Amino acid sequence: MPFPQTRLRRLRATRVLRGLVRETTLKPSDFVFPLFVAHGVDRREPIAAMPGIDHLSIDHAVQEAGEAAAMNIPAVLLFGLPATKDTEGSGAWDDEGVVQLATRAIKDAHPELIVITDLCLCEYTSHGHCGALRPDGSVDNDATLDLLAKTAISQAHAGADIIAPSDMMDGRVRAIRQALDDEDFTDKPILAYSAKFASAFYGPFREAADSAPAFGDRRGYQMDPANGNEAVREAKLDIEEGADIVMVKPALPYLDLIRRIKDETGMPLAAYNVSGEYVMIKAAAQAGLLDERQAVLEALTGIRRAGADIIITYHAKDAAGWLQ
Numbered sequence: 158m159p160f161p162q163t164r165l166r167r168l169r170a171t172r173v174l175r176g177l178v179r180e181t182t183l184k185p186s187d188f189v190f191p192l193f194v195a196h197g198v199d200r201r202e203p204i205a206a207m208p209g210i211d212h213l214s215i216d217h218a219v220q221e222a223g224e225a226a227a228m229n230i231p232a233v234l235l236f237g238l239p240a241t242k243d244t245e246g247s248g249a250w251d252d253e254g255v256v257q258l259a260t261r262a263i264k265d266a267h268p269e270l271i272v273i274t275d276l277c278l279c280e281y282t283s284h285g286h287c288g289a290l291r292p293d294g295s296v297d298n299d300a301t302l303d304l305l306a307k308t309a310i311s312q313a314h315a316g317a318d319i320i321a322p323s324d325m326m327d328g329r330v331r332a333i334r335q336a337l338d339d340e341d342f343t344d345k346p347i348l349a350y351s352a353k354f355a356s357a358f359y360g361p362f363r364e365a366a367d368s369a370p371a372f373g374d375r376r377g378y379q380m381d382p383a384n385g386n387e388a389v390r391e392a393k394l395d396i397e398e399g400a401d402i403v404m405v406k407p408a409l410p411y412l413d414l415i416r417r418i419k420d421e422t423g424m425p426l427a428a429y430n431v432s433g434e435y436v437m438i439k440a441a442a443q444a445g446l447l448d449e450r451q452a453v454l455e456a457l458t459g460i461r462r463a464g465a466d467i468i469i470t471y472h473a474k475d476a477a478g479w480l481q
């Protein structure tokens with residue numbers, strides 16, 4: 158029955174009525190909070206490119222993780238800034254590396270908080286690429302797989318609850334699954350950055366993680382933003398190789414792919430609301446151009462409505478506070 162019998166405004170009349178028919182929920186338990194961990198003691202330094210986000214020494218990372226846990230955020234995602242870098246990225250699989258030490262410290266202090274470790278070499282290589290280089294400067298896929306597998310084992314030994322490869326090498330989920338299983342980590346889940354696009358929205362992160370490539374770009378391994386069918390293929394291949402959770406990254410320019418991958422695979426799905434998406438809202442809010450709270454909650458709700466179960470976001474603590 159059309160108008161005038163049908164009037165959709167009837168159910169919009171009050172806040173309580175709107176709540177009764179709301180289709181999508183947004184809760185602190187949907188969030189993962191990323192942390193940038195650096196060496197040193199008692200250090201907390203603002204990241205200029207990401208207002209509100211700091212470089213944290215391990216003691217501060219433990220404190221920050223505890224605050225997130227107290228707000229019912231179930232997980233943190235760790236990125237490390239090593240003291241030194243080399244061409245191989247050997248800091249990634251150093252058992253005393255910054256992420257390994259932070260993982261142990263956070264798990265000791267907050268055993269129930271889930272620690273997810275980002276698994277990539279770009280923060281650890283002097284050239285800033287996500288894998289081993291061939292003489293011509295291209296990234297050698299197959300030579301990188303062993304390094305990633307070694308890193309996964311080191312992270313698992315440190316106590317990481319979930320291993321999250323973000324490098325975009327072909328076959329890495331299989332290599333990591335195999336290595337974990339060989340070491341009896343058969344119960345360690347893999348959260349695969351499955352559809353990770355070569356995006357301008359990682360700009361602030363590369364300053365935060367000091368991981369900008371020294372030459373060239375990541376288009377030889379990260380996906381072309383124009384490709385949707387290929388993103389679905391990436392997710393399906395990762396599932397075949399053993400991924401437990403798949404990811405779409407960035408989130409807001411790729412909501413169609415969150416929906417498609419969710420519908421086509423039915424897998425638990427994470428979306429990464431990346432650094433550039435974060436600073437767009439932050440900068441606009443700081444300039445007085447939009448309401449931060451409403452904009453953040455709307456953006457995160459949109460990501461959930463598109464089909465994401467999990468949202469990795471730098472807004473996690475703010476949003477959790479607003480949602481309490």
Ligand code: PBG
Pocket residue numbers: 275277279287323324358359360361362363375430431432433
């Ligand atoms: C590492 C990695 C990146 C991000 C997460 N893991 C950067 C990149 O691929 O260049 C980006 C996260 C963000 O922008 O918030 N490969």
